[in-house]
Amino acid sequence: MASLQDIRRRIRSVKNTQQVTKAMKMISAVKLRKSQERLLSMRPFSSMLHNIIGQVVARFEADTEFAENSLAQAFFQPREEKNIHLVIIASDKGLCGGFNANLLKAVEAFFQEHSDQITRYYLSHTHNSDLSDTGLSSNKLDFLTGLKAARLSNSNSSTPAVVSQQSSSFDIGSLQKLGEGDIDVIGRRASEWAKKIGITPTFESVSLNPNDYKDVARKIAQRAAQEYSTGEIDALYAIYNYFTSAVSQTPRVVRIFPLQEIPQATAIQYLLEPDMDTVFNELLPQYIETELYRALLESSTSEHAARMAAMDKATSNAGEMIDSLTLHMNKVRQAAITNQIIEVVSGAAIS
């Protein structure tokens, strides 16, 4: 049985932990409020931009002359999604409940469905064995394809089940195709995940300050718009935690463009200055940037909310633990006192 001293020490340490979680909860609450304000203040901008897009699209549809414009497809004519680009937004830090775990689960599900479209450079099964036949070192193979190369070489060499454990969520079919991926990762958790799976992201951003969200969004948006117009990618997806409320955040897969639904607007005969192509050219990156910016804000708001809930739970758990430890301590102390009294009494009885 633990001594009184041990239990006291234990209670003290739990109390310290409780103080930390309480402080973290309060910090998260403040950050959540700030983040939520940002999210709210972006709404007018977002809805006005949607309105403008609605106008331009309505205008575009009325005007058959421009029907061949390829950029315009981004807004209302999705083309076949051969290559897609994915932006994963997770958090840098943990201690926020299932925030990252749920998100990455969604990402993995998405990958299983779309692995063909998402990676631009991959080695197929046959290529792989060709390469090993031509004497490419297994190191090189590992480098090229990460985990699944090792997994594949199981057949000819003997890299045992360690690898398959790590990659348990992937079937072998999808594993063959990883490598350099058409993904952007934001947040340390997402970047670690990509490393674990063996994908080299196109763009990576960790320890991002909320003030830099716009710059990052802009960077990704401009590149995506560029790649869309040259036909390198056919769609841009984002996976992030959507802020439903302070108690509920759900991972969401969103196709940022082509638009999932086109805002409807009655066409006013706007003059498009200088011309329609230019307007589209400007509107597309602006739109992507705004949507990504919103995704980043949603994600950070969700993160703070999730952390606040997790820390609240941790604080109350610590409280419960302290209560039961205190009870236990009192019992132990009482037992010791009773023991001593018995000793004294029986000692007196003998003499």
Added chain:
Amino acid sequence: MDDSIQLEVVTPEGKVFSSDVSELQFPTAFRGYYGILPDHTPVLTPLGDGLISCLHNGKKTVLTVFGGFAEVGPDHVKILARESETASSLDREAITKKLSDAENAVKSSITYEDQQKIQAVISACKLRLHALE
């Protein structure tokens, strides 16, 4: 009112400016400045970097703007700016300091990308200082 335009300037961070004005100017991305008077024909155009100036009861107000879109209607102008601030919210000292920092940094920067970035900061600072004059 027939002779006023409802001007709204909105950024992703929130509403920057909203008022009835009698005339205004804003910078477009490709064709210099646009001057707007009431009953203008509806126009949709991308914005460049520059200064928005508007007249309100004979008083001139200046705002900075960095990219975005403008939607002009007969009785309203909506400006969706990537970044925008009113001249009165600018802090001259902070900007001057940022400008001199950037001008020092441009000498020590090596890569082309860095230089471009710093140049953008410098021109933004200059534009803001211009807005204060």
